[in-house]
Amino acid sequence: MSEHLALIVDDHPTNRLIATTLLRKMGWQTHEADNGDSALELAARHDFRLVLLDISMPGLSGEKTCERLRQQYVGRDIRIIAYTAHAFPEERARFLAVGFDDILVKPINREQLQAMAQIS
Amino acid sequence: MKNRLPKFLHGIRGKLIVIFVLIKVVPLLLLAWFAWYTAQGLGDAVSQKAADMADTSLQTIQEIGKTVTADSIKALDERSREAIETLTTDAARNIARFLYARDADILQAADSDLSEAAFRRFLAQRKRTLYRHGPWRLAPDTKSWEPVESVTQETKLTRPILPDNARDFHLRPPEYLGEPEVTPLFVEMTYVDLAGNEKIKVTQGDLTDRTLRNVSERRNTFVRAETYFAELKKLKPGEIYVSDVIGAYVRTDLIGPYIPERLEKIGLPFAPEKAAYAGTENPVGKRFRGIVRWATPVVRNGQITGYVTLALDHDHIRQFTDRLMPTAERYTPIIDAIKGNYAFIWDHKSRSISHPRDYMIVGYDPETGHPVTPWLDTELYAEWQASGKPSHEFLADVPPFRDQRLTRKPAPEQIKAGTLGLDCRYLNFSPQCDGWNALTEHGGSGSFVIFFSGLWKLTTAAAIPYYTGQYGKTPQGFGFVTIGANVDDFHKAATDTAEKINTLVGEKDRQFKAQRSDLLDGIEQSLTTTAIGLWGSTVAMVVVVIFIAIWMANLLTARITSMIDGIRAFRDGDLRRRLDDSARDEMGELAHSFNAMADSVEESFKRLEEAREKAEQASRAKSAFLATVSHELRTPLNGILGFADLLRSDLQSPEHLEYAKIIHQSGEHLLTLVSEILDLAKIEAGEMQFQQNEVPLHGFLENTLAVHRSSAEAKGLAISLHLAADLPDYLQTDATRLRQIINNLLSNAIKFTQQGSVVLGARDEKEWIAIYVRDTGPGIAREDQEVIFEKFKQLENFLTREHGGTGLGLALVRQLVTHMDGQVSVESEPGRGATFTVLMPKKAKDE
Numbered sequence A: 001m002s003e004h005l006a007l008i009v010d011d012h013p014t015n016r017l018i019a020t021t022l023l024r025k026m027g028w029q030t031h032e033a034d035n036g037d038s039a040l041e042l043a044a045r046h047d048f049r050l051v052l053l054d055i056s057m058p059g060l061s062g063e064k065t066c067e068r069l070r071q072q073y074v075g076r077d078i079r080i081i082a083y084t085a086h087a088f089p090e091e092r093a094r095f096l097a098v099g100f101d102d103i104l105v106k107p108i109n110r111e112q113l114q115a116m117a118q119i120s
Numbered sequence B: 001m002k003n004r005l006p007k008f009l010h011g012i013r014g015k016l017i018v019i020f021v022l023i024k025v026v027p028l029l030l031l032a033w034f035a036w037y038t039a040q041g042l043g044d045a046v047s048q049k050a051a052d053m054a055d056t057s058l059q060t061i062q063e064i065g066k067t068v069t070a071d072s073i074k075a076l077d078e079r080s081r082e083a084i085e086t087l088t089t090d091a092a093r094n095i096a097r098f099l100y101a102r103d104a105d106i107l108q109a110a111d112s113d114l115s116e117a118a119f120r121r122f123l124a125q126r127k128r129t130l131y132r133h134g135p136w137r138l139a140p141d142t143k144s145w146e147p148v149e150s151v152t153q154e155t156k157l158t159r160p161i162l163p164d165n166a167r168d169f170h171l172r173p174p175e176y177l178g179e180p181e182v183t184p185l186f187v188e189m190t191y192v193d194l195a196g197n198e199k200i201k202v203t204q205g206d207l208t209d210r211t212l213r214n215v216s217e218r219r220n221t222f223v224r225a226e227t228y229f230a231e232l233k234k235l236k237p238g239e240i241y242v243s244d245v246i247g248a249y250v251r252t253d254l255i256g257p258y259i260p261e262r263l264e265k266i267g268l269p270f271a272p273e274k275a276a277y278a279g280t281e282n283p284v285g286k287r288f289r290g291i292v293r294w295a296t297p298v299v300r301n302g303q304i305t306g307y308v309t310l311a312l313d314h315d316h317i318r319q320f321t322d323r324l325m326p327t328a329e330r331y332t333p334i335i336d337a338i339k340g341n342y343a344f345i346w347d348h349k350s351r352s353i354s355h356p357r358d359y360m361i362v363g364y365d366p367e368t369g370h371p372v373t374p375w376l377d378t379e380l381y382a383e384w385q386a387s388g389k390p391s392h393e394f395l396a397d398v399p400p401f402r403d404q405r406l407t408r409k410p411a412p413e414q415i416k417a418g419t420l421g422l423d424c425r426y427l428n429f430s431p432q433c434d435g436w437n438a439l440t441e442h443g444g445s446g447s448f449v450i451f452f453s454g455l456w457k458l459t460t461a462a463a464i465p466y467y468t469g470q471y472g473k474t475p476q477g478f479g480f481v482t483i484g485a486n487v488d489d490f491h492k493a494a495t496d497t498a499e500k501i502n503t504l505v506g507e508k509d510r511q512f513k514a515q516r517s518d519l520l521d522g523i524e525q526s527l528t529t530t531a532i533g534l535w536g537s538t539v540a541m542v543v544v545v546i547f548i549a550i551w552m553a554n555l556l557t558a559r560i561t562s563m564i565d566g567i568r569a570f571r572d573g574d575l576r577r578r579l580d581d582s583a584r585d586e587m588g589e590l591a592h593s594f595n596a597m598a599d600s601v602e603e604s605f606k607r608l609e610e611a612r613e614k615a616e617q618a619s620r621a622k623s624a625f626l627a628t629v630s631h632e633l634r635t636p637l638n639g640i641l642g643f644a645d646l647l648r649s650d651l652q653s654p655e656h657l658e659y660a661k662i663i664h665q666s667g668e669h670l671l672t673l674v675s676e677i678l679d680l681a682k683i684e685a686g687e688m689q690f691q692q693n694e695v696p697l698h699g700f701l702e703n704t705l706a707v708h709r710s711s712a713e714a715k716g717l718a719i720s721l722h723l724a725a726d727l728p729d730y731l732q733t734d735a736t737r738l739r740q741i742i743n744n745l746l747s748n749a750i751k752f753t754q755q756g757s758v759v760l761g762a763r764d765e766k767e768w769i770a771i772y773v774r775d776t777g778p779g780i781a782r783e784d785q786e787v788i789f790e791k792f793k794q795l796e797n798f799l800t801r802e803h804g805g806t807g808l809g810l811a812l813v814r815q816l817v818t819h820m821d822g823q824v825s826v827e828s829e830p831g832r833g834a835t836f837t838v839l840m841p842k843k844a845k846d847e
Helices: A013-025 A036-045 A062-072 A089-098 A110-116 B012-111 B116-124 B228-232 B260-266 B314-322 B378-387 B391-396 B412-417 B432-440 B492-571 B586-650 B654-685 B697-714 B735-752 B797-803 B809-819
Strands: A005-009 A029-033 A050-053 A079-084 A102-105 B127-132 B136-138 B145-147 B179-184 B186-193 B198-203 B241-247 B290-300 B303-313 B342-347 B352-354 B445-452 B455-464 B479-486 B693-696 B718-723 B730-733 B757-765 B768-775 B823-828 B834-841
Touching: A005 A013, A005 A036, A013 A029, A013 A050, A013 A110, A013 B586, A029 A036, A036 A050, A036 A062, A050 A062, A062 A079, A062 A089, A079 A089, A089 A102, A102 A110, B012 B116, B012 B241, B012 B290, B012 B303, B012 B314, B012 B342, B012 B445, B012 B455, B012 B479, B012 B492, B116 B186, B116 B198, B127 B314, B186 B290, B228 B241, B228 B290, B241 B314, B290 B314, B303 B314, B314 B342, B314 B352, B314 B479, B378 B391, B378 B412, B432 B445, B432 B455, B432 B479, B492 B586, B586 B654, B654 B809, B693 B697, B693 B735, B697 B718, B697 B735, B697 B757, B730 B735, B735 B757, B735 B768, B735 B809, B735 B834, B809 B823, B809 B834
Parallel strands: A005 A029, A005 A050, A050 A079, A079 A102, B718 B757
Antiparallel strands: B127 B179, B136 B145, B186 B198, B186 B303, B241 B290, B290 B303, B342 B352, B342 B479, B445 B455, B455 B479, B693 B730, B757 B768, B768 B834, B823 B834
C-alpha cells in the first residue's frame, strides 16, 4: 500500500492540486503539506516513496526540508524532486547539490512529471 | 651573460659586497704588496750594502794589515840595513884606524935602537886582547859541536827602575865576546940590511922562523910567499910598506859541519884537527895563521941603513869581524857560518882575508910560495885545467869579475880537493863579489839584497879607508868589509806582527762574516716579521673589510629588502602597508614616493572596491530581481498550464478542448516569452553564466534534432542531419546554451517553412566548428538580414502571432553566440530558404 505513497509540499494550494491530480492520475496515493515542518511530520508518520518539494516556502525552506528528509529516510527508497519555479541553471545545480534527485520546473510539464514519477 | 654570474651576485647585496671588496681589498692588497716589495727591496739593498760594507771594511783592514806589514817590513829592513851598513862602515873604519896605528908602530920601530933587546921591548909593549871561545867538543849525538862549558851572561838589575825610566827599559847583560887573551900584536920584528939579510929578528909565538935569513929570496920568507924586499928598496925614508895578508892555506875535507857521519859519507877519516877551523862547524880545526908585514927604512945619519919590519898577527884583523853579528846578538864568541849572519874582510885584491870558515881564506902553498888555487866555477875551472898552467899564472890573464852570476856552479873537483879559498875576482858563481866591488871600488859603502844559498840576504860592503903603501893605489884602500845577514831576520818582528795581523784579520774576517751573516739573518728575520705583520694585518684588514662590506651591504640592502618586502606585501594586497620613510636620504625619498603612490593606489582601490561593491550590489539585486520575476511569473503559469493540460485530457467537447488548447498554447507562449526575456535580461545584466563541457558533437546534434523531429514531421517537413566526415568528436562549449541556440534556430526553421526540408549540419572550418540550419522557407530579404537579430523584430508581425514567435529568439541566439565567442550569420534570398550558420570556436578563449 505504502509503495505508491507520494507527498506534495507546496505553500500554494493550486500548485499542490495540479501535482496531486496528475500523480493520482498516475496511480499515486498522495498526501499534501503546505510547509517544511508539516512535511517532515508527515514523512515521519508515512513511508513516502516520492516527494515533490517546493523550494520557496514560508518557514523551513525546500532545501532544508530535503536535507532533513534525507536524514529521516537514510537507507530507504525515496525520490525527492524539487517542484519549483526557480528555472535558472545555477539554481538547478544548487538543488541537485542539496540532495534532490530531480527538478520539476514550474510550470509543470505533464510528460516530464510522468517520466520522473513513473511507478516502477 | 646574467646567468653566468654566480648566484649570489644576482642580488644587490652580493654585488655590493663584491664592489666593496673590490674597492677596498684590491688597493689594500696592492698597498700591502707594494710595501712588501719595497721592504724586500730595502732589505736586499741593506743586505747588499751591509755585506759590501763588511767586505770593504775587511778589505780595508786586510790592506791596512798588508800595508802596515809591508811598511814595517820595509821600515825594519831599512833600519836593519842602516844598522848593518853602519856596523860595516864602523868595522871598516876601526880596521883602518887599527892599521894606521900599526903605521905609527913601524915608524916608531924605525927610530928604536937596533938591538934584539930593544926589539923585544918594543914588541912586549904592543899587545891587544883577543877573545877566544873555550874548548868545544863533538856533541854526544855526533851531529854537532857543542861548547864544553856554555857561558851565559845574565842580566843583573839591582836597583828599582825609576818610573821616569820604566818605559821600554831595556837591559842587556855584559857582552860576552869570548875568553879574553892578551896577545902580542906582532909575531915578528926584524931589521934587514940593504942586502936583505935579517940582522936582528925577534919572534913571538911559533908562527915564523926564528933563524936569520936573507929575505931577498922568497924561499926564505914566511910560507915562501913574501916578496917584500924588492919593495923595500923603493922606499924613501919615512915611507911605509904594508904587505898583503900572507898565510898558509888551510884546506878542508868538506863544506859545512865537520861531523863524523858527513865524512863517512865521502869516505874520509874523521880528523877535525887536521881540517880547517870553521867556527861552530869545526871549532877544533886548524886555524889559518897569517901575517901582514910592515916595513920602513931605518935612517941613520941621513942614510938608509936597512929596514925594520913588523909582522902583524893576522888574528888581530880577524878580530874586527869574527865577533860581529848583524843580529840582536850583536857579538858572538864563535862564528856560525850556517846561520849566514857573519862578516867578512876582503883585501884590496878582493881576496878573502877573514871568513868564518878558515878554508875560505885565500892562502899560499908553503911548499911553493904560490897562492893556492882559489875556488872557481865549473867553466873557469875547466878553462884552467885546459890551460895546463899553474893557476896563479893562468888567473893572471883572466879578467876579474868575469860574468858573475848565481846560475854558475862551483867546481866540484875543488870541493873534493878541499881548496876553497875565496878570491872574489874569480869567484864567478858569486855575483855579490861584483856587487861589493861596485859598492866599494870608489871608497864607498852600501848594500844590496841577494838570494844566495837559499836565503834572501842583505849584504853590505864598506871600503876600509886605509891607504898606506900599496893600499893607497885605489880608493878601496885596504879592501872592504862585508856583512851578510838574513833579510828575514830583520823583519822577523814585522813578519811576526804580520802573522798576528793576519790572525787578527782572520778573526775579524770571521767576526765580520758572523756579523754579516747575523746582520743578514737579522734582516731576513726582520723581513719575515715584516712579511708576517704586513700580510697578517692585510689579511686581517681584508677580513675586516669583507665583514664591513657584508655588514654595509646588509645595512643597505636590509632597507632595500624591507622595502621590497613592503612593496611585495602591498602588491599582494596589503594596501595598508607603508614603508619606513624616516631616513633623510635617497632611500627615504624612494620610500616616501612609494608611500605617496601607495596612498593614491589604496585610494583608487578603495574607490574601485566601492564601485565594485556597488556594482555587485546592483548586480545581485538585478539577479535576485530576475530570479524573483522568473519565479513569480512561472508560479501562476504553473496553474494556467497545469490546469489547461488537465482540461485538455478531461474535456470531451471539441470546442472546449480547442479553448483549453488555446489557453495552453498561450501559456506556453508566455512561458517562452518569460524565459527569453529573462535570458536576455540576464545576458545584458552580465549575470548569464556559461559552462564549459566536453560536448560529443555527433550524439549531441542527433539528440537535439530528435526533439524537433515530431513537430517537423507533423508539418510534413523532411528533417535531416548533415555531419561532415572531418567533424571533430568533441567541442568544448556550454552544452545547454548551444542546445538552446540550435533549438531556437530549428524551431524557427520548422516554424517558417511550409514545405520542403529542414537540415541541421555541422562541419570543420579551420578554428571553428560551423553548425548550420538550412530551411526551404520563404527566405529573408538582404536588407532584413541584419534586422532579424534585433529584439522584437520579426519580418511580419502577423507571422509572430501566427507562428507564436516572441521576436526575441534570434536576438537571444546572437547574444548567446557572441557571449560564447562565436558568430552567427544568415545567408538567404527571399523565396529560396535561409541558412543560419553558427561558428563556435574550437578552443575556448582563455579565461
